Structures are given as C-alpha cells and as structure tokens.
Amino acid sequence: MKHRAGAADPSDISAYVVAVAVALNTETMRRWDTVTFDALVVLPKQFRYYSGRRILVAWNHHFGWSLGIEGQRIDRILIITGLGVGSHPQPERIGDRTDELIADLLHLECRTPEAFPVPTLVHWIGEDAAAPEPRER
DSSP states (O other), rough: OOOOOOOOOOHHHHHHHHHHHHHOOEEEEEEEESOOOOOEEEEEEGGGTTTTOOEEEOOOETEEEEEEOOOOSSTTTEEEEEESSSOOOOOHHHHHHHHHHHHHHHHHHHHEEEEEEEEEEOOOOOOOSSOOOOOOO
C-alpha cells in the first residue's frame, strides 16, 4: 500500500485490509499500488459466466469497496459494481454486503443470464508504479 500525504499509517491500512480479508473468509490479497485501487482481496468463488476468473473486492481509500472479477491478464480487473457501504466501513459490513451481492448475482446468472451486469475494465495505471504482485492459483 502506498503512503499518501495526510493518509493513515500504512500499517493501519494493512491491518484494515487483512481484517476485511478475514471477514470475507479468504487469505488471498494483492497490493495494487496505483491511483486506482489500494488493495484487492481475491475470493475463492467464481461466477459461472466468467468461469476461471475469481471474484474479488477492490478498495480505493477515497471511494470505497467494489465487487469485480479477475481480468484475463494480471494487470487488469473487471469491476461489476460498488458495494455502496462507504470508504472505510467495518470489515464485517463489507463481508455481509459482498455475500449479498454475490448471492443476488448468482441468482441472476441462473435465472436471467442476459441481464448479468457488464463489468467495467480497469487497467493497471502507471509506468513508474510497481507491478502488481503475482496472484496465487
């Protein structure tokens, strides 16, 4: 995680992201280190329509948490929707909201796959920023 002027201590940010990963019942986290996202937490779940790409939640300390999936390349993710819980909610709230959204989308995927939301592609931004850490498989 990057330390920004006026931002919280990076160790506090790391502890927050770890607490979110625990609340989401996952152990896989990736740093993003760009202006787009501060952290990614990768879940061990997938949508059938996007088979082979794990579901993730991405955090931007200004805008909050979003639900998405892995892109076809490690430097890309696909955002489906924001969680709508604010920028720094309690980790348990993130876990509950993520579970709700995934359940709704799994239901939609089974009942009306043509209505499944089209994700937005997010590229890794910045030539001088460090490359994202390799994801675990």
